[in-house]
Amino acid sequence: MSFTDKHLLGIEPLRPEAITEILDLADKYVALNRGPLKHSDVLAGLTQINMFFENSTRTQASFELAGKRLGADVMNMAMQASSIKKGETLIDTALTLNAMHPDILVVRHPHSGAVDLLAQKVNCTVLNAGDGQHEHPTQALLDGLTIRRAKGRLHRLNIAICGDIAHSRVARSNIILLGKMENRIRLIGPPTLMPAGIAELGCEVYQDMHVGLQDVDVVMMLRLQKERMDGGFIPSEREYYHRYGLDSEKLQYAKDDAIVMHPGPMNRGVEIDGEIADDINRSVIQEQVEMGVAVRMAAMDLLARNLRDAPASGEVTA
Amino acid sequence: MTKRLLHNAQVIDPEAGTITRADIRIENGLITQVSQSPLSANPHEHSVDCHNKYLAPGIIDIGVKVCEPGERHKESFKSAGLAAAAGGITTMVTRPDTTPAIDSPETLEFIARRANQATPVNVIPMAALTKGRNGREMSEIGFLMDAGAIAFTDCDHVVSNPKVFARALSYACALGALVIAHPQEPTLSKGAAATSGKFASLRGLPAVSAMAERMGLDRDIALVEMTGARYHADQITTARALPALERAKANGLDITAGTSIHHLTLNELDVADYRTFFKVKPPLRSEEDRKAVVAAVQSGLIDIISSMHTPQDEESKRLPFEEAASGAVALETLLPAALRLFHAGDLELPQLFRALSYNPAKRLGLAAGRMAAGAPADLLLFDAHAPFVMNRFTLLSKSKNTPFDEAKMQGRVLATYVAGEPVYEASV
Numbered sequence: 173m174s175f176t177d178k179h180l181l182g183i184e185p186l187r188p189e190a191i192t193e194i195l196d197l198a199d200k201y202v203a204l205n206r207g208p209l210k211h212s213d214v215l216a217g218l219t220q221i222n223m224f225f226e227n228s229t230r231t232q233a234s235f236e237l238a239g240k241r242l243g244a245d246v247m248n249m250a251m252q253a254s255s256i257k258k259g260e261t262l263i264d265t266a267l268t269l270n271a272m273h274p275d276i277l278v279v280r281h282p283h284s285g286a287v288d289l290l291a292q293k294v295n296c297t298v299l300n301a302g303d304g305q306h307e308h309p310t311q312a313l314l315d316g317l318t319i320r321r322a323k324g325r326l327h328r329l330n331i332a333i334c335g336d337i338a339h340s341r342v343a344r345s346n347i348i349l350l351g352k353m354e355n356r357i358r359l360i361g362p363p364t365l366m367p368a369g370i371a372e373l374g375c376e377v378y379q380d381m382h383v384g385l386q387d388v389d390v391v392m393m394l395r396l397q398k399e400r401m402d403g404g405f406i407p408s409e410r411e412y413y414h415r416y417g418l419d420s421e422k423l424q425y426a427k428d429d430a431i432v433m434h435p436g437p438m439n440r441g442v443e444i445d446g447e448i449a450d451d452i453n454r455s456v457i458q459e460q461v462e463m464g465v466a467v468r469m470a471a472m473d474l475l476a477r478n479l480r481d482a483p484a485s486g487e488v489t490a
Numbered sequence: 491m492t493k494r495l496l497h498n499a500q501v502i503d504p505e506a507g508t509i510t511r512a513d514i515r516i517e518n519g520l521i522t523q524v525s526q527s528p529l530s531a532n533p534h535e536h537s538v539d540c541h542n543k544y545l546a547p548g549i550i551d552i553g554v555k556v557c558e559p560g561e562r563h564k565e566s567f568k569s570a571g572l573a574a575a576a577g578g579i580t581t582m583v584t585r586p587d588t589t590p591a592i593d594s595p596e597t598l599e600f601i602a603r604r605a606n607q608a609t610p611v612n613v614i615p616m617a618a619l620t621k622g623r624n625g626r627e628m629s630e631i632g633f634l635m636d637a638g639a640i641a642f643t644d645c646d647h648v649v650s651n652p653k654v655f656a657r658a659l660s661y662a663c664a665l666g667a668l669v670i671a672h673p674q675e676p677t678l679s680k681g682a683a684a685t686s687g688k689f690a691s692l693r694g695l696p697a698v699s700a701m702a703e704r705m706g707l708d709r710d711i712a713l714v715e716m717t718g719a720r721y722h723a724d725q726i727t728t729a730r731a732l733p734a735l736e737r738a739k740a741n742g743l744d745i746t747a748g749t750s751i752h753h754l755t756l757n758e759l760d761v762a763d764y765r766t767f768f769k770v771k772p773p774l775r776s777e778e779d780r781k782a783v784v785a786a787v788q789s790g791l792i793d794i795i796s797s798m799h800t801p802q803d804e805e806s807k808r809l810p811f812e813e814a815a816s817g818a819v820a821l822e823t824l825l826p827a828a829l830r831l832f833h834a835g836d837l838e839l840p841q842l843f844r845a846l847s848y849n850p851a852k853r854l855g856l857a858a859g860r861m862a863a864g865a866p867a868d869l870l871l872f873d874a875h876a877p878f879v880m881n882r883f884t885l886l887s888k889s890k891n892t893p894f895d896e897a898k899m900q901g902r903v904l905a906t907y908v909a910g911e912p913v914y915e916a917s918v
Contacts, residue, residue, distance in 0.1 A: 283811070285764030288764055304695075344691075369689075370691055373688065
């Protein structure tokens with residue numbers, strides 16, 4: 173057992189062996205999910221609450237499906253619509269939740285660090301489904317699994333992460349995970365979308381796709397949020413697509429067998445050309461969705477094991 | 491008033507830059523004699539043995555937020571006064587960023603009255619430079635001065651319109667009023683919760699470049715040059731702002747600068763996993779910046795160290811980092827935190843008290859801050875070495891938001907005297 177944590181709040185605290193353990197188990201769940209009977213009961217009797225303070229369809233559905241396939245009782249709470257509008261604080265929400273005795277809490281929140289804060293205040297296991305611009309650990313794990321299955325390994329690869337790095341929690345978690353697994357990471361994007369001091373993390377930073385994509389094994393595209401498109405961070409959508417959108421012309425600078433990834437949902441014709449996204453020889457975007465369910469099953473399975481192994485939790489501090 | 495003889499003290503004289511064993515005689519609230527040869531107590535004179543501990547001019551703290559009027563549950567004059575006395579602060583220069591802002595002579599008179607009834611230490615109020623701290627119309631600077639305002643500041647609100655600020659500066663200049671500003675380019679720092687760099691990027695926090703401080707300071711210096719005003723920058727916290735400050739001083743402008751104890755003793759990494767007690771304004775800086783600011787205090791380029799005491803209740807801090815309120819209480823931790831710089835070998839005690847007592851008094855035109863016959867007997871007796879572990883729930887401030895909770899610190903106030911009378915004595 174390498175992954176012994178109570179929560180999965182980010183990739184940062186994980187050791188490489190723990191990452192490998194999660195991915196190994198996820199491989200088994202991929203097999204289960206592809207079989208005729210997609211059900212296990214490792215989470216039977218446990219209650220999983222998905223608490224999304226920010227809109228999400230795909231991640232929430234993925235967590236819901238993962239929980240249900242493992243036999244948990246799953247409940248979805250759309251928080252942006254309810255109590256925060258009434259002025260309830262995150263801590264009040266945590267105390268309310270404690271009273272419902274959930275075992276696993278899946279949380280997405282628009283503010284960095286909010287999931288950490290919640291984890292300090294609740295009794296149960298907490299999974300970070302994305303907090304602000306901080307981390308999105310299960311996305312990085314599913315990306316890692318996708319790469320490992322496509323490339324046969326998750327080390328010593330040249331991996332380019334392209335686009336809006338500054339506002340992306342997906343990029344942060346991936347930079348940390350891929351770094352821990354000893355890959356060479358290149359970040360490509362306009363300087364307005366590059367976070368300050370990021371080169372100090374051991375990444376190579378490029379402003380030009382043609383240079384940055386040279387001989388990479390993996391091209392990871394990021395979603396450009398609509399609100400960043402008009403004048404503030406980039407001059408226009410079409411200029412962005414011209415300089416940073418992934419099309420076949422730019423992709424030819426990468427290795428011939430390079431794979432193309434995207435965390436979704438995609439803006440076709442903004443950060444990625446539709447044809448590339450649909451090219452079954454290059455794009456692994458559909459696999460990423462499939463791996464998402466398996467990785468979340470593995471993470472919840474391991475966390476539930478840790479929950480059972482842990483001594484009874486003590487007092488809650490408010 | 492009691493006549494007092496404090497004998498056997500290690501007297502810190504920030505003006506002369508010395509520490510000498512001396513006896514101090516106090517009459518009618520004033521120091522009347524400082525003698526290196528032992529004095530013998532006269533009849534009717536109360537004699538106090540200082541046991542060879544340090545005796546310094548009491549701290550004059552510019553920029554204390556007392557939350558009256560508006561938020562008395564966070565800090566009242568009574569609680570702030572007790573905390574200040576326990577922290578060796580003999581004069582609190584209070585901020586006008588209350589609710590409502592202190593921008594009229596009526597409000598100022600009200601709080602001055604409240605303050606003097608409720609606190610054992612001196613309280614001198616500052617007033618808002620513009621009405622409602624909105625940066626649009628200047629407040630009644632003349633009336634406010636008559637009512638006792640010692641300086642004018644909109645606190646952390648930057649008067650972003652240069653025309654408004656220039657006019658307020660020249661009006662204040664004509665009256666000889668001191669203007670205290672927060673050097674910051676407000677459009678750059680809007681919404682920021684951290685200083686941009688690797689740490690903020692990893693934590694995914696909205697961040698401001700350290701350059702925003704230099705831009706704000708550069709603009710203010712230009713306007714001071716234009717108007718000839720008396721100007722004090724409340725907090726200089728970054729290395730890049732220092733050369734501009736140095737040039738302005740060398741050019742003979744009437745400029746001084748302060749910094750906060752938190753920026754001198756903490757850096758951005760202390761925020762760690764989103765600890766909101768470390769959220770201050772401006773945000774904590776890099777270690778390089780911290781070191782540069784310490785060196786600037788050492789050289790005298792930065793004149794004044796303040797607590798920037800800002801009480802916040804538990805509710806406003808128990809939020810995600812971005813949403814949490816800024817500020818930290820510091821009246822009681824100012825001295826032990828400042829002594830970290832002494833124990834680290836960065837500053838000698840006379841240098842420290844130059845920045846804590848002598849310079850603030852001089853800048854505000856107060857008679858205190860000196861260890862000489864004729865100066866008010868506002869004094870602080872302390873043990874610089876006594877170790878303790880900070881427990882925030884022992885603070886006398888109503889709010890307990892200190893970043894030094896559970897920190898190992900050294901330095902204990904043994905007694906605080908205001909006008910020769912003890913306002914705090916440590917229980918031994």
